Amino acid sequence: xxTTAPATSNTPAVALEGLGRAYGERVALRxxxxxxxxxxxxxxxxxxxxxxxxxxxxLAGLLRPHAGRATVLGAELPREAWKARGxxxxxxxxxxxxxxLTVRENLRFxxxxxxxxxxxxxxxxxxxxxxxxxxxxxRTLSRGMTQRAAICRAVLHAxxxxxxxxxxxxxxxxxxxxxAPLIGREAGPARVLISxxxxxxxxxxxxxxxxxxxxxxxxxxxxxxxxxxxxxxxx
Amino acid sequence: MKxxxxxxxxxxxxxxxxxxxxxxxxLMFSLSAFVLFRFGLDRSSLAGDLxxxxxxxxxxxxxxxGMNRLFVAEREQGGFDGFLMxxxxxxxxxxxxxxxxxxxxxxVELVAVPAFVVLLLGPGAGQLLPELxxxxxxxxxxxxxxxxxxxxxxxxxxxxxxxxxxxxxxLLVPVVIASAQATAPLLAARGAEAFPERWLAxxxxxxxxxxxxxxxxxxxxxxx
Numbered sequence: 066x067x068t069t070a071p072a073t074s075n076t077p078a079v080a081l082e083g084l085g086r087a088y089g090e091r092v093a094l095r096x097x098x099x100x101x102x103x104x105x106x107x108x109x110x111x112x113x114x115x116x117x118x119x120x121x122x123x124l125a126g127l128l129r130p131h132a133g134r135a136t137v138l139g140a141e142l143p144r145e146a147w148k149a150r151g152x153x154x155x156x157x158x159x160x161x162x163x164x165x166l167t168v169r170e171n172l173r174f175x176x177x178x179x180x181x182x183x184x185x186x187x188x189x190x191x192x193x194x195x196x197x198x199x200x201x202x203x204r205t206l207s208r209g210m211t212q213r214a215a216i217c218r219a220v221l222h223a224x225x226x227x228x229x230x231x232x233x234x235x236x237x238x239x240x241x242x243x244x245a246p247l248i249g250r251e252a253g254p255a256r257v258l259i260s261x262x263x264x265x266x267x268x269x270x271x272x273x274x275x276x277x278x279x280x281x282x283x284x285x286x287x288x289x290x291x292x293x294x295x296x297x298x299x300x
Numbered sequence: 301m302k303x304x305x306x307x308x309x310x311x312x313x314x315x316x317x318x319x320x321x322x323x324x325x326x327l328m329f330s331l332s333a334f335v336l337f338r339f340g341l342d343r344s345s346l347a348g349d350l351x352x353x354x355x356x357x358x359x360x361x362x363x364x365x366g367m368n369r370l371f372v373a374e375r376e377q378g379g380f381d382g383f384l385m386x387x388x389x390x391x392x393x394x395x396x397x398x399x400x401x402x403x404x405x406x407x408v409e410l411v412a413v414p415a416f417v418v419l420l421l422g423p424g425a426g427q428l429l430p431e432l433x434x435x436x437x438x439x440x441x442x443x444x445x446x447x448x449x450x451x452x453x454x455x456x457x458x459x460x461x462x463x464x465x466x467x468x469x470x471l472l473v474p475v476v477i478a479s480a481q482a483t484a485p486l487l488a489a490r491g492a493e494a495f496p497e498r499w500l501a502x503x504x505x506x507x508x509x510x511x512x513x514x515x516x517x518x519x520x521x522x523x524x
Binding site for chain 2: 125126127129147150151152153155157159160161162163164165166170174175177178179180202218
């Protein structure tokens with residue numbers, strides 16, 4: 066587990082100030098500023114290429130910001146990224162699971178990296194509805210089952226910040242219900258939630274970040290943002 | 301770090317046992333090369349410098365195949381991201397990959413060296429094995445260290461199959477020189493000659509220098 070003390074209860078889960086990031090000449094994010102309180106959820110909306118995934122990867126410590134300041138759980142990125150490692154869970158487009166290993170082997174591997182007791186894994190697997198397929202290689206699983214396994218991988222170390230990119234994609238209604246205690250609001254940690262489902266995202270969030278062409282088009286409490294505002298980001 | 305290294309090594313060995321992507325390819329390459337040398341040189345047996353050169357060039361080129369595959373699962377299946385988000389020393393990845401490549405080389409040599417003896421050396425070559433083992437171990441450490449460093453760098457590029465050999469082979473020239481010089485007297489036609497221990501020292505020095513260098517710079521290779 067992380068050796069640093071957890072952020073105090075008042076430390077924002079995420080604080081960004083003029084954040085920018087480019088890939089060569091192409092600017093993916095510019096001038097993003099926000100503060101996400103601990104335990105709160107921000108829904109991030111934006112069309113394809115708006116910079117949502119780039120934002121998530123910066124917060125995960127996998128990309129360096131090129132401009133501005135980014136602080137995650139009190140750790141300034143990238144200088145203090147080591148302080149946040151092991152305290153953030155990422156569920157992205159890729160499941161980050163080895164296809165030739167079974168679900169159980171993958172989770173044991175990640176549990177060892179995070180210093181998590183492997184005895185906790187069976188209940189996690191059970192909770193995600195994966196018990197019957199836990200000893201099958203990931204490459205043999207359906208997309209929905211792979212997503213459930215990826216969710217287990219993202220939360221097994223009880224992260225203080227969850228970065229979720231379309232977390233319910235490929236899940237059937239039963240699957241979505243099964244993983245709700247793991248990644249839903251009741252799970253507890255602060256969440257950055259990328260979604261293309263405006264209704265679901267708004268209902269599940271405390272704050273809304275709207276991105277258009279890498280720029281911050283909306284930053285407001287979810288209660289003050291309407292469906293039409295979100296839909297406007299996609300036109 | 302011990303726990304992370306152990307987890308990474310177990311994972312890689314398990315993946316290799318499931319997929320058989322690296323060791324069989326390295327082995328088949330070595331055996332094919334020995335057969336080609338036998339017929340290409342049109343000799344029933346080799347000795348001395350020529351035998352040592354054939355052995356080490358073949359083993360080195362086989363090792364490059366292993367380097368090319370070393371980080372592929374991390375790159376293609378998100379292993380880098382999963383590892384980088386864990387609260388572990390990044391050097392654990394370097395140490396584990398170097399150990400895994402070392403194990404792959406040993407596994408290949410376990411079959412390839414006897415095959416080399418049978419296919420390309422004359423009778424009585426079995427006596428040289430203890431000395432040859434020392435050379436193999438020291439050379440394998442050097443190849444594993446440099447190979448891991450280069451593979452980590454090359455896997456980030458689109459042309460990794462080209463970049464990795466282009467970077468690794470020049471860096472490994474000293475290993476080939478020292479290994480071939482140390483091995484040639486063992487493979488002399490008249491029987492084993494005096495074993496040049498100074499070449500073992502050269503190999504050990506190479507291992508130490510590149511081991512420290514790789515340990516120092518590996519962190520930066522994983523940076524965005």
